[in-house]
Structures are given as structure tokens and as C-alpha cells.
Amino acid sequence: MKAGAIQATAGAGSLVAVTYTPVLARDLLGADEFFVTLLVASYATASFVSSYLFGRAGDIYERRTILRIGLILSVISFGVLLLAYDQTMLYFVRVLNGFSIGMYPGALAAYAYETHMKMGRFASFGALGWGLGTAFAGYAAIFDLRLAFAAASALFFFAFLSAMTLPKVERVRIAVPLFPIETLRRNFPVYAAFLIRHTSASAVWALWPLFLIQIGGDYLMIGIVQGVNSLAQVVFMLTLADRVDCRVLISLGLTSSIVCFLWFMLVQNIIEILPSQILLGFAWACLYGGSLRYVTERNQERATAVGLLQSVQALAGMLGPICAALIFSVWNNYMPIMVFGIVMSALAFLVFLVLGRNLSRTVLPAALSPTGPEQIERSAG
Numbered sequence: 001m002k003a004g005a006i007q008a009t010a011g012a013g014s015l016v017a018v019t020y021t022p023v024l025a026r027d028l029l030g031a032d033e034f035f036v037t038l039l040v041a042s043y044a045t046a047s048f049v050s051s052y053l054f055g056r057a058g059d060i061y062e063r064r065t066i067l068r069i070g071l072i073l074s075v076i077s078f079g080v081l082l083l084a085y086d087q088t089m090l091y092f093v094r095v096l097n098g099f100s101i102g103m104y105p106g107a108l109a110a111y112a113y114e115t116h117m118k119m120g121r122f123a124s125f126g127a128l129g130w131g132l133g134t135a136f137a138g139y140a141a142i143f144d145l146r147l148a149f150a151a152a153s154a155l156f157f158f159a160f161l162s163a164m165t166l167p168k169v170e171r172v173r174i175a176v177p178l179f180p181i182e183t184l185r186r187n188f189p190v191y192a193a194f195l196i197r198h199t200s201a202s203a204v205w206a207l208w209p210l211f212l213i214q215i216g217g218d219y220l221m222i223g224i225v226q227g228v229n230s231l232a233q234v235v236f237m238l239t240l241a242d243r244v245d246c247r248v249l250i251s252l253g254l255t256s257s258i259v260c261f262l263w264f265m266l267v268q269n270i271i272e273i274l275p276s277q278i279l280l281g282f283a284w285a286c287l288y289g290g291s292l293r294y295v296t297e298r299n300q301e302r303a304t305a306v307g308l309l310q311s312v313q314a315l316a317g318m319l320g321p322i323c324a325a326l327i328f329s330v331w332n333n334y335m336p337i338m339v340f341g342i343v344m345s346a347l348a349f350l351v352f353l354v355l356g357r358n359l360s361r362t363v364l365p366a367a368l369s370p371t372g373p374e375q376i377e378r379s380a381g
Helices: 002-028 033-060 063-083 087-101 105-114 119-143 147-163 181-186 188-206 208-214 219-239 246-266 270-297 302-331 335-358
Strands: 170-174 376-380
Touching (some): 002 087, 002 147, 002 208, 033 063, 033 188, 033 302, 063 147, 105 119, 119 219, 188 246, 246 270, 246 335
16 A cells, blocks of 8 residues: 555656646746647656666665655655746756656556555556646646646655655565666567557647647646546556456557547537546556556566666657657647547557567566576565
8 A cells, every 4th residue: 555655646746747847838938839849858758768777776776765766856856846937947857857757666566566466456546646636736726836846746755755664575686687678578569559659649748738728728627637537547447457458458548549539639628628538547547557567467577677668658758749849840730649649549559469469478476586597686675
């Protein structure tokens, strides 16, 4: 439950900042859409590097230490958003945010798995945090937009306090190569499909708050829309993610994403977007829950495998805004970005079907000791 609480509060803090930073950049600091996409891409790039480095570190060093360092740096870096009063400072603060946010997820997911927490349930805590956190921050933003960032830092602080109370867990420490090519090869169909789909999704999310404002949303409605999506994720992660084969879940996530992006093209006002968030919650619960289960259940170097999944997600978060900027510069409209989402989600599904035919069905027990060339030693944490 402590790992779940950390997942919930830290997830809430990160999504609060992701949701309201584009609004801060444009409405308070006078940035244009191009700068907003650059901001998102730089955040994702820093997260990509950090997820790769510290995912591996979570298998080599004590996981609780990696987790605590990442969370306390998140408390500090997200709190500095309150002091970002020009575009240059906002840019560098978001890079720091991205680096700190990439440090802890691999270690946290591996810790949760090895304490016998089901991955669907674990992921649902993150979605619950996203929903409650963004709804709370949306209310705070009515009074002052920067209060949303104060809320984000406070949420990370609560996560850090929970991390300080985590008990030691006996585990196997694995010597992971600097470039884990075998881990990449073993999970490549999942990583490839995830990257393609999430790149297009990240293109949509880069300007998502601005799109919601265009169709009649205000700061509170943006929080409500995000909250509906997140709470839908909770329901579907709890009811499906641990009961359905992970390969089926990934396929469902990709195909429902196609329908979801098509829905976005058809909405005329902020109320019509709300039902689509239930479908979006289903899509992400299946895709993320299935992918997270696959890499934790079928890999001995779990923190590394989860770290690589987070890196893939961050890489998509870097590529997506670049694509959004290019598309928006040509058409100056949000709809072509939605078309991009439809096409790329369909491509991701085809890639997964073709490459995923030989995916391993072997599920490794949580405490299985690795064999072969890896060096093994008992470790607490």
C-alpha cells in the first residue's frame, strides 16, 4: 500500500504540472504554440535520459535510495515552477522536472512487484492520483494558476514521506550492462508498438490544454476532463489489467486509441469531450497496464525493463511535440494532429501484430534468481 500511495501522489504531482505548464507558458508568459511544443519535448528528453540511467541503477543499487533521491529532487524542481516568471527560466526548470521525474518509476515498479503487488493494481494507483490531483489543482488554478504548481510540489513531498517509511525487501541484485541489448531485444515488439502509438498521443497532448480552451474549457473544466480520464483508468486497471492476457490488453489499447482520436475530431464543445475520456482511460489502462505487466513478469532485470519502458514513453514524449509543432506550423489547426494520432495508432497495432507473434508466454516468479553471466548478490531494498 505504501508503494501504491507513492505511485498515486507522485503521479498526481507530475500530471498537474504537465496539464498546466502549457497554459502558464502561453497565457501568463506570452509563449506561442511552437515554444509550448519545445517545452514539452525538452521535458521528455530529460526524462528519457534519466529513466534509462536510473532504471538500470535500480537493479544495481538499493531501490529505496534511488526512489527517495528522485522524489526529493522532484519536490524541489517542481516547486521552482512557482518562480518561473519568464520563458527562459520556465524552459530550464522543465528540463530539471523531466530529469527528476525519470529517476524513480523503474525502482518503484520493481519494488512493488517484488512485494507481490499486482501490476494492474499498482498502475491504478497512479491513475487515481492523476484524477484526484488534477481535479484539486484545477480548483486551485481558479484562484491563481501558480497554486497548481504548489500543489504539485506538495504531492511529491507526500510521496517522499511515504518512501522514507518503506521497509527493506530481500532481493537479487543484478549486474546489468550499460547498454542492455538483450532486454531491448526480448521486449522489442512491446517497446516498438508503445513508442509509435505514444508518439502520436504525445503530439496530441502537447497542445491538449490549448485545444480544450478552444472548444470552451476553462481551468476548472480542464481539470475535470483530466480527472474523468484518470478515474476511468482506475476502473479499467482494477477490473481488467490483472485478469486479461497482457498481449490482448496491448492490442485492445492500440485499437481503442484509433477510435479515441477519431472521437476528438468530431467534438464541438467541452461537454462532448467528456465521454471520450472514458474511452481514453480504457485505451491507456490496457496499453500501459499490459506493457507494464509484460516487462515485469517476463524479465529478471525488472527495474531496467521498466526503466526502458519509461524511456520509450519519454522518447515518445520528445518526438510527439516535435511532430505537433511541424504539423501545426503547416495547417495551424488541431485536427491534422488528431489524424496523425489515428494513423500512428493503426501502424502501432500492425507492428505489434507482426513482431509480437513470437512474444514469450513465460512468466517469471517475483523472487527468481537470474542465471547465466549476471553477477548475483543478496541485497536489501
